[in-house]
Amino acid sequence: MTSFVLLSFLLISAFLFLYFRSKAISFIGSTSQKLHSRPEFHGGAALIFTIIPALFFYSFVSIAKDLFIRLAGYNESEAQMVASLYDVITLAVAVLIIVLGFLLFTKKQNIRFPARHIVEKAIMGVLFFASGIAVLTTIGIFLSVIFESLSFFSQYAFSDFLFGLQWSPQTALREDQVGSSGAFGAVPLFAGTALITVIALLVAVPVGLSAAIYLSDYATPKFRSIAKPILEVLAGIPTVVYGFFAALTIAPFIRNSSESLGFTASSESALAAGLVMGIMLIPFISSLSDDVINAVPQSLRDGSYGLGATKSETMKRVVLPAALPGIVSAVLLAVSRAIGETMIVVMAAGQSANLTINPLETVTTVTVQIVALLTGDIEFDTPKTLSAFALGLVLFIITLILNFIALRVVKKYREQYD
Amino acid sequence: MNMIVSDVAMGVEMADQVKIKVNDVDVFYGAKQALFGVELDIKANQVTSLIGPSGCGKSTFLKCLNRMNDTVDIARIQGLITLDGVNVYDSKIDVVELRARVGMVFQKPNPFPKSIYENIAYGARIHGLASTKADLDAIVASSLEKAGLFEEVKDRLHEPGTSLSGGQQQRLCIARAIAVSPEVILMDEPCSALDPIATAKVEELIDELKQNYTIVIVTHSMQQAARVSQYTAFFHLGTLVEYGETKKIFTSPTDKRTEDYITGRIG
């Protein structure tokens, strides 16, 4: 039904467009006046008067159909009938809108009709609508997270959540078990996230930045043209692949080698997850940094070489400082990716919420716990489920602060260097 | 009386001294030849200007003198260039030292995104010319002084170099080159991005600088060449057409192409 309607709308559109375009053409030469807008704009404006409002009406009303029927509280057989009646009426109104639009446009159209401006306004409207969707969905998501978080905090104290050192959301089997009511102290999760992020950055920033410096200023054009696409492919590997690389190769390797050195390491460790996450971030950092380093004007390098500076002096004292704001924002983007990464951590770092800074122990992160809380048979309204939203909220706020800092840093350097 | 004579004699002697000797130099960019057998002696403590239509190889020639062409992957050079009698392209020559002796000022002012002070201190730092902060301060002050910029910027040494006007930026770049005590300063159309007043200042500065430095300047303006230089070289399509005293080149050129260029018939 709907596809049939949409198809006919399409055909009607084509007809209306051509019809009003040719009418506009027929105006030419009838008087000495000049046609205000080109004939295509007349065709386009005709659609804005007819099909587009009809389409808006049709889609919104159709979307509201189920809701309407449910709210009206019909029984099964009545609902069937009401539904088809509803469809017919909707379609009739849509057709009526088209007819009215057609008549109105026929009345308005003349040689000086400003169809071009009407099309322009409509385009602006479409663009505004699109940006509105982007903003509204963000606000909607944010509000729903806040809302659910508040309902969590009505059951569990905010300070216990934020400063509690014990995370065990599992439902208790026996009454006397530890954490029978569930303990939602988020500190171990944030500590785990921070630990893994720091390890990842310790790997990714030096290696990625050095690779970017080599690629942009030292490598031959030929090497660059081969290496850069390879790095970009690396950036596109799904993280789950990195995850089993971490779980099956790196984690056992770390356990074995640390045991041979006399440390005890668990088979899943923060170090394994952090290392692999660092490897994942290398192409990300090097690709972004390479772009910003390349964007530093050649004239600055020439100025430095002309004074007798070597390549590395030029890089260190002129190019990198000039590229620093861009590099800082690349690193902060990498931080947000590390914080949000889930797959690698699930597979390589484990699920137990230990509060530790020993990278050889198993830890867990905020995102992993959110996944754990919201998968499987879940019940809304339990603190266990709602705590996921609280975690999400805090994560969101942390990323927001990071972005804010990044913008401030960038702005400070801009002022200094421009 | 005697003293004056000896002074004049010394001036003449210095004017005759050859600083850079260029012998049969060809330059190629990939397969394309940009310079053809250029022969030229650049005199010490004089201003030599290079003129000629766009694309005739003036910048290419200039960049041979401090080996800036080394930074262009596809550039290749043949022939002999000597600085004080030493082959500049000898494998034993340290390019970094060469460029400290033969400084360069570019067409577009290109101050580093650092403070005015740090712009000047840059060269001194990388070459280790100052051992104390006071030494460095002295180098910065005297370089700015020599570039005629000190009075204008002395109260704002720690503001970014990029906050200066175009003309000031170009003089900052000259001061930056002076700070490493070069013997030769190469300037590639240093005034082409400047307004007439800033241009006049830079020209005045060039005239003063020739007492202590040998200057080679590329210029598009024949008036400028006539105003600031003692010697002029005219390039056309990669060859050096004519070279001699500026006065002579502009009043009685021997080559038809030179005459056409300075009278505005080619260019």
Ligand SMILES: Nc1ncnc2c1ncn2[C@@H]1O[C@H](COP(=O)(O)OP(=O)(O)O)[C@@H](O)[C@H]1O
């Ligand atoms: N980096 C380069 N790569 C390839 N060709 C170049 C390069 N630089 C200059 N050329 C060529 O060499 C010739 C001389 O250029 P240039 O020395 O810049 O001329 P001028 O400074 O007199 O305008 C031109 O034909 C130019 O296209």
Ligand SMILES: [Mg+2]
């Ligand atoms: Mg040039």
